[in-house]
Amino acid sequence: MSKKSIDGSVNHLLENNKQKSLETVWDRSDQQKPRCGFGERGLCCHNCYMGPCRINPSGKKPQKGVCGATAEVIVARNFARMIAGGAAAHSDHGREVAKTLLLAANNPDSSYSIKDVNKLNKVAKVLGICFQDRSKEEIAAEVAEKVLENFGKQDGEVSFIKMAPETRQARWGQLGIVPRGIDREIVEMMHRTTMGVDHDHRNIMLHGARTALADGWGGSMIATELQDILFGTPSPLRGQVNLGVLSETDVNIIVHGHEPILSEMLVLASQEQELIDLAKSKGATGINLAGICCTANEILLRHGVPIAGNILQQELAVSTGAVEAMVVDVQCIMPSLSEVCKCYHTQLITTSTKAKIEGAKHLEFTEKNALKNAKKIIKEAILNFPNRGNVDIPKEKMDLIAGFSHEAIIYMLGGTFRGSYVPLNDNIINGRIKGVAGVVGCCNPKVTHDQGHVSLVEELIANDILVVQTGCSAIACAKAGFLLPESADKYAGKGLAEVCNAVGMPPVLHSGSCVDNSRILIALSEMAKIGGLGKDISDLPVAGAAPEWMSEKAISIGQYFVASGVFTVFGIGLPVQGSQVFCRHIFEEFEGLFGGMWAAEPDIKKMAGLIINHINKKREKLGISKAKERVLYDMEMRRGLEV
């Protein structure tokens, strides 16, 4: 690997940090080499203390764990536990949002309010809650209570399952994998995979699907839908990305993590005149809030707050010496931040009782005192400004357009009166757009930073595949300029570019954070429902990819996409390759079960090839692989059209 990243700002800072002997994620990644071959292949089991056990991947002994577990059982259990971990993370996020909505509904003095009544009504309708002639608070309270039930329910089904196409729901019903309650499925996953319970890899993965669905159509969707109600449904707006967004003269505050419950309040607080004045009194020109990771995506999409970088840039941001405070909540926060911050004036502030770091200052953030807490955090940062030393802010920054929620896409394709997915389906049918790919997920120092995302997306859009993104992957492509509307002419194939120019959109649509992958599920359902492309998500010419994944959350996301009918390919490798039996199950047999299946492909060119082939296969099946004669309508045929 010649360079750590394709991002100049990263390489620049790494070079400087080397001189300062500052340790980063790449150094530690190198120190882990060579990695444990059993672990990488998923063959290591430490679920009980008869072990740890490992299976010899060469076929020699041992081929069984102490308890007798075979390679496929061990791999399945490990994989399923990753799903449970990921689902737990997203769902706990969803739970916090639901609790915040309840607070906002019941407590008029809270810092939160109900911003998007249309969305509230829409969600209420899905939940079967009456929204006519009621106050928004009343509706919101009932919505919050109803979704909170989803976590602890023992039977029935998770509410948002209803948003899936009927054929899909029926398939889940037949397989017996409709999630009953979010927490229940996660707990059961942990139970089934503890020592001595479920020893059939197929059976384990069926529940793996159920658990993942409880994430995608449960916890994650709850987080997304309710965040839209609380903070507004995103619509296209301008923003900027990369470390160059840090200011030489402002107080720089970075918010890092996942839950907008915190970051939304920081946005509000950072605009308080009193605090801006305080910043000025300390010699700064103002307050500059920037984000890292998914919380950055959340506030970018709703407020245009700039993004400093994706997950692998968290330490580097601090190493610019320009960050007064790094405020974190949950998920993807490296404990190493504490060490890095010590080398600079940067104050690391933890805010969640669930996520503390030795050496960080903990300023507990509670929803009840949200704005007050946020102001305190901002003040802390401002007071730290005079301590700033030399700064080295990379020049790299890029403009972007983001904010493509499901609702925004509908509007974008026809305005208030004619908005719908029809133009999207139509242009897929006529072949201008070949298909849609969701490219999502993390970054991973095992491979050149951002390269997987950027190369894959570049290849896909050149082949007329519209790309929808979330998470750190979206940040990578934003930095590469793919989120500029001008990129349609520069990078996209002729057909896709034509559609982009008609709509005025970039060929790569940034849809939000990692819980916002649920937006993609809703979009796919709408595509299936609108007609012309089959009846189920698995009929659509679409695919999913996570080229630089690393988190358990990515595995849960991958599994819920697969179980929803989407062909999903992961880069780098999957910790399953120790068992051919298991690989065959999730790479091939899954297609028969779910209509979607997994693939693992470290070579990005080949990954793009797999996606394009899959999309072509689906197009052929739909009978849209060849251009068709234009249909002209006489009166008789027109009568057959729906009005």
Place this chain on the structure above:
Amino acid sequence: MSKLIATRAIRGAHKLVTRAEKELKKAIEKKGPQTKVEFPNTGYYLPISHGILGKKIDTLGGLTELLEEAKKLLPPIPEKKLWLPYLGHTIDAGMATLFADEIIEAVKYTQDPLPYLPKPNPEEGHLWLGAASDVIMRERGIEFVDGTAPGFAVCVGYCPSNEIAVKIARELQEKNLYVFMSAETEGKSMAKQLQEEGIQMGWETRLVPFGADVTACIHSLGFATRVALSFGGAKPGDYQRVLHYNKNRVFAFVLAFGPVDDEKHAQAAGAINYGFPTIAETDIDNILPTGICTYEHVVSPVSHEKIVAKAIEVRGLKITITKVPIPVPFGPAFQGERVRKEDLYVELAGQPNPGFEFLTSKELDEVEDGKIEIIGPEIDEVKESSQIPLAIWVEVAGREMLPDFEPILERQIHDFINCANGVFHMGQRDINWVRISKEAKQKGFKFKHFGSILHAKLHGEYGKIFDKVQIKIYTREKEILELINVARKVYYQRDARLADMTDEAVDTFYSCALCQSFAPNHVCIITPERSGLCGAYNWLDGKAAYQISPTGPNQPVKKGKVIDGVKGQWEDINEFVFNSSHKTLEFFNAYSIVEHPMTSCGCFECISCVLPSTNGIMTVYRDYAGMTPIGMKFSTMAGTVGGGVQTPGFIGHSKQYIWSKKFISAEGGAKRIVWMNRNLKEEMEPVLREIGEREGIENFYDKIADETAAITEEEVFKYITKMNHPALSMAPLF
């Protein structure tokens, strides 16, 4: 690229909304917010705000609400770099434009004198017609539903030359499309070009000059909106249905000639909301990807030679027209055209020259298909301005041909010949009258072309029931006088056959579900004594139509057991109606207006309704725009009666039905009529006098009031009391 179009359309929308605000403010200041606004002779509120937003605006002040809606929709103009998605914005800017248009046009109608001529056709010194009245709407709107008119072309700007304007108009007319003209550029417009060329314009010829202002485009989209509301079952405010109905039923498009400014771009964006694409002659860029319209949204540049064909392709329209081998344009659009005296080359039949038209069936070997004979002089053998006799004798043969079809086919002669540009036809049988213009003669039209038209069109539309047709054209008095009596004898026999035909004499009626596409719960039952309410179908037509197309909208329905012979109710008819009204109408009485009367689609020629205090009924024809004694105009009544709803006290019916002995016979029949609008009354005079004789009522005709004698129920009562109308002494209606 499309961004240019978006930018110009959004900029245009901003300009028009600003203009609307200014003009509205001025009008309110001058006339006050309570000043009434409406498009004249319309029972509806302003169509766009009513159809799309469900707003009932009827005052200048009310328009401010619409202005607010327009402002709310106005999007930002796309940036040069780093633009936000603009398609949704452009479409919204288009809708804002339509709202602004409607404000500006509505304000115009508060001016004195009116800038428009509120009539169906232009008159000397008045080219622009403005909004279509309800009468036009009912008459013409239905053509967009039954397919007579496949759509319309909104023509903006002006053509490169007058000649091209005429050529394009003719081309569109020949394709049965309506041509709606508005939005002049630099004082020039297509309508003015046609006017300069002496082309007959107006609703009758489908060449409609709406207005010179760019905002007059709203009358096209207003018309489209009202088609969806009146015929498409869309509820006001259900914008999705209004717009989808237009996308999938009304195949309209915009043709932009000459330079296209920002405001015209904005109109095009408005039209896209309805699924109507724009095809421009000049290069204004393209929006090719599909989705909101059926195919492309904007296509340019397209040369004027190809623009009509291209527009039809872009709109996804299939027009099947029977090619008629004659040297002048041909199509229903020319049906309403007149040939004025100064344009006249030759006049045939009519007074004082004898003439007739006759169609009869022959054995197969007696007819040579396509043979056309002229007996007498051809057109080039007669002098300009001459008046000569004319007989058209048609002989058809075929295995499926039945004598019952003869009068049906014969009646088509009028429609078919009238479709030729420069040829005017009136009447039928032995009261026919034809004029041919100098221009048609100059283009090479000959008498033999009557034969060409009939051969092509009869085969095109009735090819299923006959195999061969030959035509003899007589232009010499001698032969005509010999043959006219043969024809008259047959006319008499035919009349007698139908006149003798009673509901009791047959065991089968015919259904008509032609209008179910827009009134899904309505089905007509046509009996020998009650023709279809549109006046176009009698029982024989139903029978013939069924034979021609056995799976078509006209099906035979056995009467079954008589439930009530007086009111007209039969067991099997009820069952049929119940099933084909989607189980909404359990039963009805064919001869009653008061008790469970027959439902209507909306195409009725007349509406009759009970005037309670007079113990009688009033009957109004659809072209009467004034107030009636029931306190409603025709259009309001039409809203009550149409759509397959049973409304006791009201029926929709044909003119012909008034003459029938079964006309509300359950309540005592036509002698209940106490009021009619004057035009109808005058037209029906012979019928009314016959009814008077039949019923033994002296001066029945004079006992019926009209709007010159009474326009309130009270006045009607006074009038009929004075006249001693028979209704007063009949059994109470309730």
